[in-house]
Amino acid sequence: MRAADALMESLKAEGVEHIFGIPGGANLPTYDALVDADLDHIQVRHEQCGGHAAEGYAKASGRVGVAFATSGPGATNLVTAIADAVMDSVPTVFVTGQVRTELIGTDGFQEADILGSTLPFVKHSFQVTDPRHIPEYIHEAFHVASTGRPGPVLVDVPQDLSRADIEYEPRTDPVDLAGYKPSTEGNIKQIRIAAKALANASRPVFYTGGGVVNANASEELRELANSDQFPVTSTVMGLGSFPASHERWLGMLGMHGTRAANYAMDNADLIVAIGARFDDRITGKLSEFAPRAKFIHIDIDPAEISKNVPAHIPIVGDAKQVLPKLTREYRALQTDSGRLEAWWKQLRGWQQEYPLGYEASDSEIKPQFMIEAMHRATEGDAIITSDVGQHQMWAAQYYGFDKPRRWINSGGLGTMGFGLPSAIGAKVACPDEQVVCLAGDGSLIMTCQELATCVHHGIPVKIFLMNNGYMGMVRQWQELFWDRRYSAVEMGPSPDWVKLAEAFGATGMRAEDPADLEETMRKALEAEGPVLVDVRVSAEENCFPMIPAGAAARDMVG
């Protein structure tokens, strides 16, 4: 069998149904094999977006997302998506074409050392040097991408090798890599110590992250939190893993988190970090982060434990396996939950004193109002993908996610332009779900060519564009911390977004009046095919509250 056909068979053996990508010279054999392969290929308009679509696919479904690109510029265009996937632990496999073996190292046409250039961003990578290895590498790539702490794996296939003839045998045997053995169970002695520390804590907080989503451990988290009156907060990556409508939800923490959540961290005596990595957007000034707390840190990746904040009780394992054990051990202690009453009094006090809020307006659409309208129009049950900036933080604050895998954004790398391509991926993965891309005007212009992909493949994503005419978050920083010296943040003569949508063959709508907004959104959701709604919001609204960069949680402003 031709190696390129064996590549297709290998992908199917891993359960792949959808691939995002663009052909080119070096992956011609791959795309030729695709013709007969019975795989759904979504032809994106830029390789970066193929990568983000694969990420959106993976984040929405939990399955491995796959993207193809050719050699050279095709492959280097993928780099941002690969870096994004490693930061947010997204299970993805990227298959790049490479120039013919004899041209490697000669600066051949469309040659790029993609293996070398992605080394900092991959969980693992392979360059095929013998075509017979292709099935084995694909099998290993999916194993590495999807187990342990998930992440991106790159397989680079030289053009000549994918044309070679090989014996193909499906690989379904368990993968055994000597240097890769993730521990998932969690040390039971450590778990018991954690339960006993928790039983002795009077001001505990559960600080949860994207790891809970990745582990599909939302149920297990709720069980644990319900084993006592435990308060829960989450990072932007973890939103939805604990229901926002739960009475003990404190809201998101971190730079644009709620005061209740951040003050809880500041005053806690025991913080239970679950699948979270103490990013600077969470800790603020590290030396003043949670100064009264001891830390239990549960994570699948041992290298995250004590990387930024030393853990007193480290537990390496998969949240889905560790949390039920911790719940069981904690329940067995039969602790009196009355000890948490004083803590709750304090937490409720902060919640009442510092609720999220904004100044309402009848004349213009406030961005926060737009998120609330979006929540009502989607009945709080859409998959929301987001670009990066103010709109992302407002959505995180105001949408109120009750389920995991409903909030898809670029948290770690903070990639503007992520929203539309990841919405494409999410919609392909979950065709029966309502998928809304909450876009920023600064972000959407970076990847808006993917409207062509939506129209071409009939992918009915709805884009709600929060259009304030600025790169809003950067503008906010320039206003607050750089004496309002605006530098290159005005979007100037933006396109007419309605006409732009129509030019691509999609539907364009516009909303300017707060009274009509929800109705326009409903119309967009009900309309056939992809729709872009240009929502004109107040131009210079700031996203508050916030912890200024490098400040401590207790010094929140706004």
Next chain:
Amino acid sequence: MGEPGTPELVKLEDLSVPGALTGRKHVLSILVENKPGVLARIAGLFARRGFNIDTLAVGPTDDPNISRITLTLDGAVHPIDQVTKQLHKLVNVLKIRDMEPEETIAREMALFKVTAAVENRAEIMQFAEIFRSKIVDVSRRTMTIEVTGSAEKVEAFERMIRPHGLVEMVRTGEIAIARGGD
């Protein structure tokens, strides 16, 4: 306290974390798959995490599929635990051993080319003798001496020989093996 059913609770004030820095030199002996790009993965990891390698030696093992990388780094500057955990994330890294100084034999080799006029040669040869090193090349103006031993011994030799006019020096970096039957 890790046993089930024991009634006493863990007092939060009793919980502590060990310091991240050990304050001494560490020798890491790393077994890796002998595949293209493995050294680049390790070097790249050190570069992007800001870990500074003091010395690095790579060579084959008795198994042709496995190479050994021996590297030394300063535990006063780098949290060794974090370094080894990051290294373990590389799929091609099979085993890492943080060598115990008391239980380890570490050696490196160095070549010193020194200016050696005829009248100084006897003295240089005497130094070489004291350090149990070998003179491996002699020219009209220079001598080249091969020194094998611990890094400290090589450094001591360097201090002794430098005043005689050191032309050039090459060091391999340390390799290490555990003492005894282990």
